[in-house]
Amino acid sequence: MSATFVFDKTYAAFLFDMDGTILNSxxxxxxxxxxxxxxxxxxxxxxxxxxxxxxxxxxxxxxxxxxxxxxxxxxxxxxxxxNDVAGVMPLPGAAAFLESLPPEKWAIVTSSPLELAKRRLAAAGIPVPRTLVTAEDVKIGKPNPDCYLLGARKLGFDASDCLVFEDAIPGILAGDAAKADVMVITATHKHPVETTHATIADYENVVARIDLNGRLSVVKSN
Known part of the structure; x- marks a missing residue:
């Protein structure tokens, strides 16, 4: 199936990694x-x-x-x-993209500990979401899928009905293992990453759409 199929689907919720996915740390x-x-x-x-x-x-x-x-x-x-968040900043368009989502329809699922996650989000000017899964919440971290399974469960959905936004191989593998679709964010990649997944550099040229049934989709804006 073409990697572009994620742009033709709707999802119950979105699950976002943090570092390299919504902010650059x-x-x-x-x-x-x-x-x-x-x-x-x-x-x-x-x-x-x-x-x-x-x-x-x-x-x-x-x-x-x-x-x-x-x-x-x-x-x-x-x-x-x-103690060192100098230079931490949101990825282009990320704050507006997240702000456009219903708070009950998205979560951050990060390998960072809770206090570090809150510190970096604050430095990037991104509010802490209603649902946040951090390093302390799972016994086994990425590429194990438990973190994404937990994030979806906290939102009340199956991971297989969610779209995961990731930048790193361990997180991509975790999303795959959770049977979620994955969108790869490439803004912080120093070298091209070969992937069969859909990719976007950042959030400047995409918008989130919400249909009449409350389902989410990602739409290219140009």
Whole structure:
């Protein structure tokens, strides 16, 4: 099926990743993570692409560094990220797109901890949504689908009737595993990502439509 089919469908709700999907926190996050990686003797250039889109604790656990407590290190990194939001900004058109949606019809589903999510949303000028799923809400993070299944369930819908907006491979895989359709946001990609999913750079050239039955769709505006 063509990747453009998502523009021809309606959905019960939209589920949004946060970092790289509705706001750009790349510079801030990489400042913190690069310092941490360097302090632990890692190849920073090789490491940096691996830390996007997943929970900090999962990134650190995956490394298996001797003598490193993933929970302690993840907490330190989160504190540093909360204290450094310089340059965090909304993606073009994202704030208006979200504002156009009924609050009961969308959620943010992020790998960031709650306090960091609230801090970055505030820095980007995006209100905290009625429904927010964060790192603390699931035992297993992306690419496991539990976060998207939970987000859909909190809204009262099946994930298979939702459209997931994502930018990173772990989140795309999580959306797929939840049996949701996925829209890939490419604004913060440094290199092209090969995907069979529909893609948009940002939200400047799309609008959300709500039909008479309250179902949502994404429409290209030009």
């Amino acid at each position: 790349t510079v801030a996050a990489e400042r913190v993570w690069s310092k941490w990686a360097e302090s632990h003797g890692l190849d920073v250039a090789a490491f940096m692409p691996t830390m996007h889109g997943v929970r900090a604790i999962d990134t650190i656990r995956r490394l298996g560094l001797p003598g490193v407590d993933p929970e302690v290190e993840a907490a330190k990194i989160t504190e540093d990220e909360i």
